[in-house]
Amino acid sequence: MDRSGGNDDVQAELDSVETELELVELQITELLQKQTELTSRKNALLQRLEEACDTAQPSSSSSSASLKSSRADPVMSKQEMQRYDGAGTVHMWLHSESQSVCVLISLISSCLVDFSWSKEVEQQLKDSFHLSKFRPLQLRAINLSLSGKDLFLVMPTGRGKSLCYQLPAVCSKGFTLVVTPLVSLMEDQIMYLKSIDVSAVMLNASSSKEHAKTVMAGMTDPKTPFKLVYVTPEKIAKSKLLMSRLEKGYNANLLSRIAVDEVHCCSQWGHDFRPDYKLLGILKRQFPKVPLLGLTATATSSVLKDCEKILCVSQPITLTSSFNRTNLYYEVRIKDSDASISDVASLINSRYKDQSGIVYVFSQKDAESVSSELQKRDILAYPYHANMDPDDKSRVHRKWTSNKIRVVVATVAFGMGIDKPDVRFVIHHTISKSIENYYQESGRAGRDDQPADCIIYFGFSDIFRISTMVVMENVGQQKLLQMVDYCQNIDRCRRSLMAVHFDEVWDDEGCNQMCDTCRHAKDYTTVDITQHARQVVQILELAGSMDEKLTPLKLVEAWMGKGPAKRRKMIQTTTLSRLQAEAVIVRLLLQGYLREDFSFTPYTTYFYMKLGRKAPLLKSQTHTLSMKMRTTESGSAGVKAAKTKEGKRSGQSAGDAPVSKKMKTDFP
Numbered sequence: 269m270d271r272s273g274g275n276d277d278v279q280a281e282l283d284s285v286e287t288e289l290e291l292v293e294l295q296i297t298e299l300l301q302k303q304t305e306l307t308s309r310k311n312a313l314l315q316r317l318e319e320a321c322d323t324a325q326p327s328s329s330s331s332s333a334s335l336k337s338s339r340a341d342p343v344m345s346k347q348e349m350q351r352y353d354g355a356g357t358v359h360m361w362l363h364s365e366s367q368s369v370c371v372l373i374s375l376i377s378s379c380l381v382d383f384s385w386s387k388e389v390e391q392q393l394k395d396s397f398h399l400s401k402f403r404p405l406q407l408r409a410i411n412l413s414l415s416g417k418d419l420f421l422v423m424p425t426g427r428g429k430s431l432c433y434q435l436p437a438v439c440s441k442g443f444t445l446v447v448t449p450l451v452s453l454m455e456d457q458i459m460y461l462k463s464i465d466v467s468a469v470m471l472n473a474s475s476s477k478e479h480a481k482t483v484m485a486g487m488t489d490p491k492t493p494f495k496l497v498y499v500t501p502e503k504i505a506k507s508k509l510l511m512s513r514l515e516k517g518y519n520a521n522l523l524s525r526i527a528v529d530e531v532h533c534c535s536q537w538g539h540d541f542r543p544d545y546k547l548l549g550i551l552k553r554q555f556p557k558v559p560l561l562g563l564t565a566t567a568t569s570s571v572l573k574d575c576e577k578i579l580c581v582s583q584p585i586t587l588t589s590s591f592n593r594t595n596l597y598y599e600v601r602i603k604d605s606d607a608s609i610s611d612v613a614s615l616i617n618s619r620y621k622d623q624s625g626i627v628y629v630f631s632q633k634d635a636e637s638v639s640s641e642l643q644k645r646d647i648l649a650y651p652y653h654a655n656m657d658p659d660d661k662s663r664v665h666r667k668w669t670s671n672k673i674r675v676v677v678a679t680v681a682f683g684m685g686i687d688k689p690d691v692r693f694v695i696h697h698t699i700s701k702s703i704e705n706y707y708q709e710s711g712r713a714g715r716d717d718q719p720a721d722c723i724i725y726f727g728f729s730d731i732f733r734i735s736t737m738v739v740m741e742n743v744g745q746q747k748l749l750q751m752v753d754y755c756q757n758i759d760r761c762r763r764s765l766m767a768v769h770f771d772e773v774w775d776d777e778g779c780n781q782m783c784d785t786c787r788h789a790k791d792y793t794t795v796d797i798t799q800h801a802r803q804v805v806q807i808l809e810l811a812g813s814m815d816e817k818l819t820p821l822k823l824v825e826a827w828m829g830k831g832p833a834k835r836r837k838m839i840q841t842t843t844l845s846r847l848q849a850e851a852v853i854v855r856l857l858l859q860g861y862l863r864e865d866f867s868f869t870p871y872t873t874y875f876y877m878k879l880g881r882k883a884p885l886l887k888s889q890t891h892t893l894s895m896k897m898r899t900t901e902s903g904s905a906g907v908k909a910a911k912t913k914e915g916k917r918s919g920q921s922a923g924d925a926p927v928s929k930k931m932k933t934d935f936p
């Protein structure tokens with residue numbers, strides 16, 4: 269009996285069963301992922317329904333600008349919370365599931381409580397801060413803090429968090445301790461407070477001995493000569509003298525409040541962890557009676573839970589203002605490297621003529637080169653990056669703030685502390701490293717609540733430039749791919765995609781056509797890319813068999829038939845345009861058919877494309893893969909469309925231009 273022949277058959281069948289099993293397991297993983305996603309969407313929708321029912325009842329109206337502003341607060345009911353809305357104007361957004369109506373209800377609150385400090389708060393708002401009314405959640409936060417409650421305030425960048433501790437500081441005896449991560453932020457705040465005659469001082473590593481002595485003496489002076497003391501977390505961690513002075517101030521009832529700015533820096537789960545923030549728990553342990561106010565623009569509930577533990581505050585009240593910046597128009601354009609600078613320049617020269625803005629770039633070199641290209645096109649643009657002389661940096665910042673420079677071409681070093689209200693555009697020449705970062709950076713537009721545009725240029729090779737930069741970060745790669753997914757998306761509201769990252773739900777209708785996908789909602793079709801995907805997999809398999817590693821660029825070139833002649837004979841080259849080919853490769857990467865592989869040398873990090881965990885699925889003839897694509901004039905969808913949109917009146921939001929009717933199908 270020929271046993272070996274029989275064994276071969278069995279082995280072949282076993283291989284086939286194993287392959288099939290592998291496919292089934294992958295499909296199960298996919299379905300489980302889908303189930304998790306749907307369950308989380310279902311829960312979010314249920315919560316919205318519940319909130320909508322609550323707010324629809326007259327007795328339980330909420331002053332929140334957000335659907336979840338009182339985020340499962342264990343210590344206070346909604347009715348109780350309303351007491352803290354004081355005698356201001358209350359704005360309530362009511363979202364309805366079916367018709368998605370946003371109704372702005374202004375309740376002049378005769379029923380709300382006046383606190384002993386209410387008159388002074390109103391007075392100081394006008395007299396010291398020169399503001400006419402509070403923004404959503406500010407008064408609630410101020411009243412809660414003045415009532416002695418511990419509080420986490422999550423509010424989008426530029427919405428006025430600082431007022432929530434500065435105003436209570438002015439209305440309280442003694443002084444408020446403010447922990448801030450950056451000296452430049454402190455300087456900005458102190459300059460501002462000085463300009464409105466509120467006395468504030470700072471202590472950091474470069475404070476002179478003399479200055480530190482005066483400040484520390486002031487902390488125990490019953491006629492405290494300042495209302496706010498700004499310190500770095502390092503100072504708290506390292507200066508025993510400071511702690512002992514704070515203790516004396518505390519015992520004399522002069523330490524009225526502790527504010528921890530950028531509180532998310534406490535948590536390693538946050539995007540900006542700072543080790544010295546981890547030690548700030550000492551403040552609440554030593555000064556338990558002093559109310560603590562943690563402020564942040566970016567923190568998920570799990571990050572806040574972590575901060576709660578680290579700061580030793582038990583059951584703080586969390587106020588979350590909606591992250592939906594309704595005045596910002598979001599748009600993604602495909603970056604065609606040759607045309608992108610000209611496209612940016614013509615946008616600035618036409619749509620944003622005489623207006624102020626920021627162009628974010630990837631590197632210091634890019635800041636120099638892009639600003640010089642813009643200058644060549646008659647735009648008053650200057651670079652800004654970390655490597656510049658501090659005096660040059662503050663000169664650029666100052667000139668831009670006073671409108672002597674129109675455009676700052678900056679790396680992300682141009683960030684915290686920028687508070688120019690009339691920024692009409694933030695253009696990203698390169699994508700950000702995460703959606704959270706993009707939200708923060710683009711959020712510097714339109715702080716005056718007037719319409720402003722946030723445009724991002726999405727380029728294939730930029731993905732991999734950033735990838736090598738974030739490779740060492742814990743979840744850097746994952747966050748970058750979310751950003752890429754946001755950019756490649758052409759059918760879902762950009763706001764709703766961002767909302768997920770802030771534990772919020774904003775429906776597409778609530779966008780009010782203030783993003784490119786909502787505005788051009790029907791301009792896409794779905795195409796089958798299974799055969800394209802198989803060709804890409806074949807190229808990588810071939811490269812693997814020849815022990816060759818392909819960078820993303822080499823992969824595209826090989827697929828387009830640009831590699832060595834020998835390889836060209838062995839693979840099927842594509843008929844797609846370069847932009848289309850790149851789009852397919854990005855899709856395959858996002859969906860797990862491809863994956864990234866890094867190689868480190870002492871000088872640089874190389875990035876290669878490898879087959880992903882889902883690649884074997886493509887062996888099955890029944891497996892199909894599709895992709896949404898725009899129906900537009902040309903391959904470079906955004907860029908070409910943009911050219912028809914320019915030259916319109918200034919102050920108008922980006923998507924207000926007509927859309928061309930002459931269209932042909934192409935990839936995003």
Ligand SMILES: Nc1ncnc2c1ncn2[C@H]1C[C@H](O)[C@@H](COP(=O)(O)OP(=O)(O)OP(=O)(O)O)O1
Binds near residue numbers: 400403431715
């Ligand atoms: N009630 C208000 N009415 C009008 N303007 C206000 C009000 N409150 C604050 N502002 C202005 C003051 C500042 O110019 C601007 C931003 O305030 P600020 O406190 O610096 O924001 P923020 O702290 O939330 O931003 P960031 O996250 O960037 O630090 O808003």
